[in-house]
Amino acid sequence: MSLPAPGISQQFSTAEQRGMELALQAAGQGVRGANPLVGAVIIDPRGEVVSTGYHRGAGTPHAEVDALANVPSGREAELADCTMLVTLEPCNHRGRTGPCSGAILEAGIGSLVYAAADPTDQAAGGAQRLAAAGVAVRTGMMPQRAQELNHRWFQARREVRPFTTLHIAQSVDGLIAAADGTSQWITGEEARADSHGIRSRADAIIAGNGTIAADNPRLTARDRAGAETPGQPLRVVMGRRKVPADAAVRGTDGRFLQLATHDPAEVLAELAGRGVGHAMIEGGATIASAFLRADLIDELVLYLAPLMLGAGTRAVADLGIGTLAEASRWRWDNAGGSARTLGADLRLHLEPLPFRGTQKGK
Ligand SMILES: NC(=O)C1=CN([C@@H]2O[C@H](COP(=O)(O)OP(=O)(O)OC[C@H]3O[C@@H](n4cnc5c(N)ncnc54)[C@H](OP(=O)(O)O)[C@@H]3O)[C@@H](O)[C@H]2O)C=CC1
Numbered sequence: 047m048s049l050p051a052p053g054i055s056q057q058f059s060t061a062e063q064r065g066m067e068l069a070l071q072a073a074g075q076g077v078r079g080a081n082p083l084v085g086a087v088i089i090d091p092r093g094e095v096v097s098t099g100y101h102r103g104a105g106t107p108h109a110e111v112d113a114l115a116n117v118p119s120g121r122e123a124e125l126a127d128c129t130m131l132v133t134l135e136p137c138n139h140r141g142r143t144g145p146c147s148g149a150i151l152e153a154g155i156g157s158l159v160y161a162a163a164d165p166t167d168q169a170a171g172g173a174q175r176l177a178a179a180g181v182a183v184r185t186g187m188m189p190q191r192a193q194e195l196n197h198r199w200f201q202a203r204r205e206v207r208p209f210t211t212l213h214i215a216q217s218v219d220g221l222i223a224a225a226d227g228t229s230q231w232i233t234g235e236e237a238r239a240d241s242h243g244i245r246s247r248a249d250a251i252i253a254g255n256g257t258i259a260a261d262n263p264r265l266t267a268r269d270r271a272g273a274e275t276p277g278q279p280l281r282v283v284m285g286r287r288k289v290p291a292d293a294a295v296r297g298t299d300g301r302f303l304q305l306a307t308h309d310p311a312e313v314l315a316e317l318a319g320r321g322v323g324h325a326m327i328e329g330g331a332t333i334a335s336a337f338l339r340a341d342l343i344d345e346l347v348l349y350l351a352p353l354m355l356g357a358g359t360r361a362v363a364d365l366g367i368g369t370l371a372e373a374s375r376w377r378w379d380n381a382g383g384s385a386r387t388l389g390a391d392l393r394l395h396l397e398p399l400p401f402r403g404t405q406k407g408k
Pocket residue numbers: 213214215216221222223227228229232253254255256257258260261284285286287288307308309310328329330331332333334336359
């Protein structure tokens with residue numbers, strides 16, 4: 047069986063289109079990070095949904111495997127007559143989880159439609175493998191929607207750097223520290239627990255030397271009881287002054303790295319070389335602004351606390367924008383929710399506008 051060239055549209059039934067729509071929605075329940083958002087839906091020959099699945103982040107089952115696990119017991123034998131709609135080409139490699147192409151073959155799915163091709167060398171080739179094994183494989187359905195869903199993840203892959211999340215905990219008047227430099231704590235316990243969730247998923251946490259001097263942070267991922275969670279991220283300090291020997295960020299586990307540079311691209315290249323797929327920037331304002339100026343932030347998680355400081359450190363410093371037409375424009379990111387309350391605070395989730403080719407720093 048030969049595959050159509052990606053992008054060549056084919057005829058798809060209304061039920062298949064509805065299925066892909068549901069798969070895209072399911073994908074949005076996941077979390078952004080080292081892996082893209084992916085959703086999968088299995089429909090039967092009548093067009094009824096048999097099961098739905100989505101990927102919950104690096105290290106958890108892929109969407110196709112989740113959808114297969116959600117097939118109601120007793121219906122497994124029907125899968126040869128069913129179609130799986132998946133937002134990204136099924137992977138073909140064994141990463142932290144097994145290859146999806148293998149799981150699909152084992153389950154006996156008869157037909158598969160995927161929206162976007164997987165651009166990664168290790169993962170690509172899943173469609174060919176399935177087609178070669180006799181599965182009816184089609185693509186060309188909603189490719190733009192699927193590309194846009196993960197547009198910054200695809201960009202990060204193309205640029206060979208980690209997907210990068212900027213975390214900001216600020217007052218309603220946009221400050222991350224008071225006039226005397228104190229900042230602990232602006233956000234409450236619920237919001238901070240959420241931040242630790244991001245830390246625990248990230249492969250590296252980056253802070254600037256200013257934050258190290260002001261806060262002496264540990265930058266570890268901890269649960270609500272204060273215990274370190276398994277698989278700690280690398281703690282990275284960006285700056286030329288040597289981090290003091292007794293700084294908490296050094297820790298004792300060897301997972302500490304100082305990069306004596308002010309260039310965000312250099313930091314991300316170094317981290318990519320060390321296998322970091324997801325980096326989280328925890329401030330302060332100077333390094334956050336440097337990453338923003340270079341258009342290297344893929345996701346912004348902004349916690350807004352109901353307090354005002356009037357004077358202090360602004361969350362973002364000069365971005366080199368002189369007039370409104372040059373504003374750095376973003377959009378609300380629905381993946382995992384674009385706005386929700388966490389205790390007394392608000393959690394806002396944003397992503398850069400897709401395809402903004404004229405962004406400064408590009
Ligand atoms: N509420 C929140 O979410 C957070 C608040 N904070 C607060 O923010 C404040 C610290 O912010 P800030 O002072 O901006 O410090 P930063 O943490 O951004 O560190 C700035 C330092 O990092 C080095 N550096 C790295 N990259 C660059 C660059 N591109 N340009 C210039 N310097 C660079 C320099 O040190 P060197 O001279 O060694 O090269 C510089 O002095 C503290 O008060 C802290 O409490 C911090 C994090 C989060």
